[in-house]
Amino acid sequence: MEEMKEKAEKLFEGIKRHTELSPADEEKIFSRLTRKVIKRKQFYLHEGQIAKSAAFVVSGCLRSYSIDENGFEHILQFAPANWWITDMYSFISQKESYLNINAVEDSEVLLLTRVDQLDLFDEVPTLERYFRIITENSLVNSHRRLLDNMSLTAKERYGKFCQVYPTLINTLPQKQIAQFLGITPEFLSKVRNESLRKK
Amino acid sequence: MEEMKEKAEKLFEGIKRHTELSPADEEKIFSRLTRKVIKRKQFYLHEGQIAKSAAFVVSGCLRSYSIDENGFEHILQFAPANWWITDMYSFISQKESYLNINAVEDSEVLLLTRVDQLDLFDEVPTLERYFRIITENSLVNSHRRLLDNMSLTAKERYGKFCQVYPTLINTLPQKQIAQFLGITPEFLSKVRNESLRKK
DNA sequence: CAAAAAGAATAATCTAGATTAAGAGAATAG
DNA sequence: CTATTCTCTTAATCTAGATTATTCTTTTTG
Incomplete structure (x- = not known):
């Protein structure tokens, strides 16, 4: 082997x-x-x-x-x-x-x-x-x-996730990213939308 | 020594x-x-x-x-x-x-x-x-x-805290228990009150 | 022991995020 | 290649918990 x-x-x-x-x-x-x-x-x-x-x-x-x-x-x-x-x-x-x-x-x-x-x-x-x-x-x-979950908003946690796991962002279904961040997929969709518009 | x-x-x-x-x-x-x-x-x-x-x-x-x-x-x-x-x-x-x-x-x-x-x-x-x-x-x-914070309500988390740290409940200021549970002291006060009334 | 500071309770109002629902694309299986 | 099952988006409504403010009580501290 x-x-x-x-x-x-x-x-x-x-x-x-x-x-x-x-x-x-x-x-x-x-x-x-x-x-x-x-x-x-x-x-x-x-x-x-x-x-x-x-x-x-x-x-x-x-x-x-x-x-x-x-x-x-x-x-x-x-x-x-x-x-x-x-x-x-x-x-x-x-x-x-x-x-x-x-x-x-x-x-x-x-x-x-x-x-x-x-x-x-x-x-x-x-x-x-x-x-x-x-x-x-x-x-x-x-x-x-734990501390991030207690102190940051959903949008901020998503931002951090993008920084820490840039590879996973594109391979993972968004549903799973939401389940990791502790929010609903619907709300993640909203957050992403808002982030895009600002750029 | x-x-x-x-x-x-x-x-x-x-x-x-x-x-x-x-x-x-x-x-x-x-x-x-x-x-x-x-x-x-x-x-x-x-x-x-x-x-x-x-x-x-x-x-x-x-x-x-x-x-x-x-x-x-x-x-x-x-x-x-x-x-x-x-x-x-x-x-x-x-x-x-x-x-x-x-x-x-x-x-x-x-x-x-x-x-x-x-x-x-x-x-x-x-x-x-x-x-x-x-x-x-x-x-x-x-x-x-982490999982408790994602899946339980504030009241449920308080209940668990009481089970896990029965000693701390009476020695610790409630403000600090709230800061541990990730809620405001005001809301903890509400939660405790509701729990008491039920008994 | 009095004054000041900190802790706790209650209530009115506000908001981040959940829930529900419905439609449009992708993906997957058969 | 088409039907079915996922995934994603959007939008309206709802709620757990936050915020703000007031009062009362308990500790601390000088």
């Missing part, structure tokens, strides 16, 4: 951007990864299931979202290439997830189970460091988004 | 709830901690400063919040006894913070600088594990709060 090694290379590069990693370490990690193809709209995780693994996106894009009691979807995260995605709550507790995760476009992922991840943390301490660092970064992002 | 050792004991207990820690490890960590008293309303961190350290709350309660361009405060976190608090963004990047942190009541904290923390991660790998785990948990909390 030379092909798969190539794909894991993207992950190793990411790790080495934060900490060191020997070829032997790479081998140990590689042996625990599983490749999976997830076609557009196919599910990686359904609410109520247990998130046995986390997914590293090699290509494509996944999204995680919850469905509230009125049936509305709220998007927690988009994961384009080179990002990890899972239901963190379910992944660390191995209890029933409250998130759904599916593919926004045809995607390819590398899976690492929680069990294997914990084993690897003992075998390759530098991997625990990597996950410690990316979790710290995720926390900073999550905090910023 | 026997007194201080007693206080660090609370921290060590917390660590041991997640991973093991030898007496030698405890000694190494202990030697890096600094004790600090922060009186009610006194600041631990001002927006624009660099968060050199993170604070473990021994007693009392701190809060972190941002101030938006209209001068409104938005509370990100309350840290009662046995919690850590810092501006995570500033702490990990050592760049200017965008949060303020001050004491809600007279408090006592143990400080650990980022430099010492990183040193300790090499000396005491089990400490890195501890921080990896509590950061994972914080991320889960932050995600849940």
Whole structure:
């Protein structure tokens, strides 16, 4: 499987951007990864299931979202290439997830189970460091988004989204951008219209 | 300083709830901690400063919040006894913070600088594990709060707050609870009133 | 302990964003 | 290639929560 090694290379590069990693370490990690193809709209995780693994996106894009009691979807995260995605709550507790995760476009992922991840943390301490660092970064992002949601108007949040995810703007249906921003698609349409007229 | 050792004991207990820690490890960590008293309303961190350290709350309660361009405060976190608090963004990047942190009541904290923390991660790998785990948990909390803010009404969020932080309800000024929930104090007053009448 | 400052309640009015509805384009399946 | 199902827009109406203002109560502080 030379092909798969190539794909894991993207992950190793990411790790080495934060900490060191020997070829032997790479081998140990590689042996625990599983490749999976997830076609557009196919599910990686359904609410109520247990998130046995986390997914590293090699290509494509996944999204995680919850469905509230009125049936509305709220998007927690988009994961384009080179990002990890899972239901963190379910992944660390191995209890029933409250998130759904599916593919926004045809995607390819590398899976690492929680069990294997914990084993690897003992075998390759530098991997625990990597996950410690990316979790710290995720926390900073999550905090910023919380404060943005509390302090900015819908229009301002849309402006920020355009700056932060310029790639996603054109590939993603607007409905999903609205569900990420916490507004209705109708209102997003209005906001975009107003922004256009001003230019 | 026997007194201080007693206080660090609370921290060590917390660590041991997640991973093991030898007496030698405890000694190494202990030697890096600094004790600090922060009186009610006194600041631990001002927006624009660099968060050199993170604070473990021994007693009392701190809060972190941002101030938006209209001068409104938005509370990100309350840290009662046995919690850590810092501006995570500033702490990990050592760049200017965008949060303020001050004491809600007279408090006592143990400080650990980022430099010492990183040193300790090499000396005491089990400490890195501890921080990896509590950061994972914080991320889960932050995600849940994000989704709650998107899917629940103000009244529902207040109800959840009462369940999750029953202690804080009676000690905290309502203004601050409102700033945490992302609503105005006036509206919180209305919500509470309606809840009472129903009972 | 009095004066000043901060916190809380109530009510009237206002607005960002939701809801509902309806039509026009795209995309997808069959 | 056509029917059906999504996606997007526009517009009218509605509402959760904001804003402003007033009064009352509780803390702080000198």
